[in-house]
Amino acid sequence: MSFSVTEPSLRQKWIAGVLVVGYALITILPLIWIITTGFKSPADAIAYPPKVFFEPTLEGYVNLFTTRTRVTDETLAALGPPTTWYDAIVRQYDMVIAGPSRYGERFLNSVIIGFGSTFLSVFLGTIAAYAFSRFRVPLKDDLLFFILSTRMMPPIAVAIPIFLMFRQFGLNDTHLGMIMLYTAVNLSLSVWLLKGFIDEIPVEYEEAALIDGYTRFQAFIKVVLPQAATGIASTAIFCLIFAWNEYAFAVLLTSGTAQTAPPFIPTIIGVGGQDWPAVAAGATLFLVPVMVFTILLRKHLLRGITFGAVRK
Amino acid sequence: MAQIVIKDVRKEFGSFTAVQSSTFTVEDGEFFMLLGPSGCGKTTTLRMIAGLELPTSGEIYIGGEEVGQKPASQRDIAFVFQMFALYPHMNVRKNISYPLVSQGMPKAEVRRKVDEVANILGIENIMDRPVSGLSGGDRQRVALGRAIVREPKAFLMDEPLGALDAEFREHMAEELRALHDRMGATTIYVTHDQLEAMQMGDKIVVMNHGVVEQFGKPQDIYDWPATQFVANFIGSPPMNFLDFHGMVGTGSNHVILSEAEIAIPSLLAGANGDLSLGVRPEHLHLSDSAPYRGEIIATEYLGTTQIVTFRTANGDIKARIPSGAQAQVGEITGLTFDARTLSVFDKSTGRALLSDANTEVLGDG
Numbered sequence: 316m317s318f319s320v321t322e323p324s325l326r327q328k329w330i331a332g333v334l335v336v337g338y339a340l341i342t343i344l345p346l347i348w349i350i351t352t353g354f355k356s357p358a359d360a361i362a363y364p365p366k367v368f369f370e371p372t373l374e375g376y377v378n379l380f381t382t383r384t385r386v387t388d389e390t391l392a393a394l395g396p397p398t399t400w401y402d403a404i405v406r407q408y409d410m411v412i413a414g415p416s417r418y419g420e421r422f423l424n425s426v427i428i429g430f431g432s433t434f435l436s437v438f439l440g441t442i443a444a445y446a447f448s449r450f451r452v453p454l455k456d457d458l459l460f461f462i463l464s465t466r467m468m469p470p471i472a473v474a475i476p477i478f479l480m481f482r483q484f485g486l487n488d489t490h491l492g493m494i495m496l497y498t499a500v501n502l503s504l505s506v507w508l509l510k511g512f513i514d515e516i517p518v519e520y521e522e523a524a525l526i527d528g529y530t531r532f533q534a535f536i537k538v539v540l541p542q543a544a545t546g547i548a549s550t551a552i553f554c555l556i557f558a559w560n561e562y563a564f565a566v567l568l569t570s571g572t573a574q575t576a577p578p579f580i581p582t583i584i585g586v587g588g589q590d591w592p593a594v595a596a597g598a599t600l601f602l603v604p605v606m607v608f609t610i611l612l613r614k615h616l617l618r619g620i621t622f623g624a625v626r627k
Numbered sequence: 628m629a630q631i632v633i634k635d636v637r638k639e640f641g642s643f644t645a646v647q648s649s650t651f652t653v654e655d656g657e658f659f660m661l662l663g664p665s666g667c668g669k670t671t672t673l674r675m676i677a678g679l680e681l682p683t684s685g686e687i688y689i690g691g692e693e694v695g696q697k698p699a700s701q702r703d704i705a706f707v708f709q710m711f712a713l714y715p716h717m718n719v720r721k722n723i724s725y726p727l728v729s730q731g732m733p734k735a736e737v738r739r740k741v742d743e744v745a746n747i748l749g750i751e752n753i754m755d756r757p758v759s760g761l762s763g764g765d766r767q768r769v770a771l772g773r774a775i776v777r778e779p780k781a782f783l784m785d786e787p788l789g790a791l792d793a794e795f796r797e798h799m800a801e802e803l804r805a806l807h808d809r810m811g812a813t814t815i816y817v818t819h820d821q822l823e824a825m826q827m828g829d830k831i832v833v834m835n836h837g838v839v840e841q842f843g844k845p846q847d848i849y850d851w852p853a854t855q856f857v858a859n860f861i862g863s864p865p866m867n868f869l870d871f872h873g874m875v876g877t878g879s880n881h882v883i884l885s886e887a888e889i890a891i892p893s894l895l896a897g898a899n900g901d902l903s904l905g906v907r908p909e910h911l912h913l914s915d916s917a918p919y920r921g922e923i924i925a926t927e928y929l930g931t932t933q934i935v936t937f938r939t940a941n942g943d944i945k946a947r948i949p950s951g952a953q954a955q956v957g958e959i960t961g962l963t964f965d966a967r968t969l970s971v972f973d974k975s976t977g978r979a980l981l982s983d984a985n986t987e988v989l990g991d992g
Contacts, residue, residue, distance in 0.1 A: 517710060517712065519708045519710055519712035520712050520714060520715075522677075522679050522699070522706070522708070522712065523706065523708065523712040523713075523714070523773075524714075524725075525678075525679065525698070525699040525700055526677060526678075526679075526699045526700070526702075526704065526705065526706045526726075527700075527725055527726035527729050527773070527777075528700045528726060528729040528730060529700060529729050530698075530700060531698075533729075538714060541716045542715065542716065
């Protein structure tokens with residue numbers, strides 16, 4: 316690979332820096348807005364002109380995790396002083412906490428479905444990619460094209476047949492159904508990405524292991540997997556991000572038991588006025604797992620994205 | 628250590644035949660070279676012996692046991708790859724220990740054996756280094772270490788020096804040969820470099836287009852090639868061919884080339900049609916009075932010798948003569964041939980005709 320070796324001048328560096336920072340600000344601004352809104356009071360959240368500086372409060376988070384009922388002044392007085400800090404917040408509005416909200420469950424559903432389908436996509440994708448990469452598979456090219464072709468239209472285009480199918484098999488609103496669906500959508504991506512990674516691993520490593528007395532399966536586990544870790548990690552991130560953020564199928568196919576967080580968060584707004592801070596709090600917390608997962612694997616991700624681009 | 632017998636082994640990939648019915652024997656402790664141009668089936672043959680490919684038909688015996696259809700892991704052989712194939716996620720020590728760990732050997736014993744091997748190869752100082760930072764030669768030594776630590780029945784090497792610099796290759800070749808002499812291990816070594824094969828091998832198999840052309844000691848193959856392919860592939864410059872049309876009978880001891888009579892070893896088989904007289908460059912001599920004439924068209928100075936190219940009525944030929952001898956481009960001179968060293972080939976089959984000189988080497992097949 317050839318590239319220019321001249322050191323950029325100070326001015327060029329400045330221009331590049333300003334461009335990068337400016338672009339980062341634009342993309343990150345909505346995120347900052349969501350995160351700060353989560354800590355505003357409902358009044359501050361809809362103030363015009365918008366408030367950049369405000370008194371932070373955990374009201375949004377309290378509202379996110381609880382359901383509340385309005386009570387009369389007498390009942391409130393009869394209850395005595397609030398026992399916890401979140402009680403105190405709620406009582407400012409003449410309300411008491413009636414119980415936990417469903418956010419926790421929905422969040423857990425997202426975790427189960429998101430990570431479950433990611434695990435399955437990557438697991439199935441790795442073994443399929445290995446087979447495509449190493450063995451003489453009849454009609455290999457056609458099969459690979461067929462797998463890729465499932466991505467040639469937006470998945471939601473087949474929502475109605477899938478909905479009917481799910482209803483027929485009793486998969487509506489089940490974890491299993493959603494995991495299967497997201498796995499199916501992600502699988503083509505994972506097979507293709509991982510095949511690229513596994514193709515890059517010289518076959519001699521496995522052959523050396525075979526000769527050293529390992530079975531093909533052991534060679535796969537002990538030699539191929541460690542080599543493919545980078546590819547597996549970056550594939551997992553792509554799969555998780557899709558499954559985690561998916562909204563349309565989740566709205567259509569889940570309503571209760573298996574409902575994920577994305578369709579649930581907007582419903583928070585309907586409970587007692589437009590509670591933007593609670594919605595923002597829900598969205599903020601929803602970001603955390605993907606962010607943590609990505610940060611944990613970011614070293615792999617960076618290497619993964621440039622993998623194959625650099626001649627070693 | 629073990630004797631390896633290849634019997635009628637054949638390998639097809641779909642409609643392509645990579646190896647056609649090959650048979651040869653590698654004796655216990657031999658350094659055996661599989662030589663041929665790329666695509667001749669030598670690597671496929673080696674991979675079949677290793678168990679990385681299974682033969683379409685035929686039998687492979689390692690130490691008397693038929694292993695033709697067994698997986699590599701059950702054959703107890705070691706393989707050294709051209710690209711070394713060291714496990715990149717392990718350090719040197721782990722790479723060398725790996726085959727022992729797979730056998731479930733106790734840790735202390737693994738350590739002892741690995742240290743012993745490190746000592747043999749002189750790599751004690753790099754044992755804890757990651758393999759990615761090593762030089763080509765050190766990688767090669769680690770790959771050898773991984774092979775010898777197991778004390779396998781045989782070593783199989785696929786162009787192990789191919790990835791090294793020319794300068795270093797020479798050194799590693801000596802090191803390899805010395806290592807072999809010390810351990811006395813049966814070794815099969817694949818190469819396309821005829822010099823390497825001649826220099827290191829006890830015995831050579833020459834392959835072409837999936838066919839074993841000849842099998843024997845380096846000197847026998849050099850002196851008495853079985854086919855024109857072998858004659859042309861081995862030697863630098865290769866054997867000269869003087870093409871002529873004619874008939875030679877059983878018992879003939881000369882051929883007529885451009886009206887000059889040239890003595891040859893007495894033939895044990897005759898032939899008729901397009902023939903070729905094969906002569907090594909060093910067996911040609913300049914002689915003003917000789918009846919066979921040629922014009923010098925080029926000379927190449929090589930230090931102690933020079934290569935002189937002649938244009939003759941039967942094609943261009945090269946002679947290796949002392950560099951002190953007079954040879955001017957444009958000069959027409961006579962050529963004499965060392966009678967006992969000549970071979971006659973039948974061009975229609977490419978095979979050498981049996982004579983009383985080569986029958987000892989080629990007689991049995």
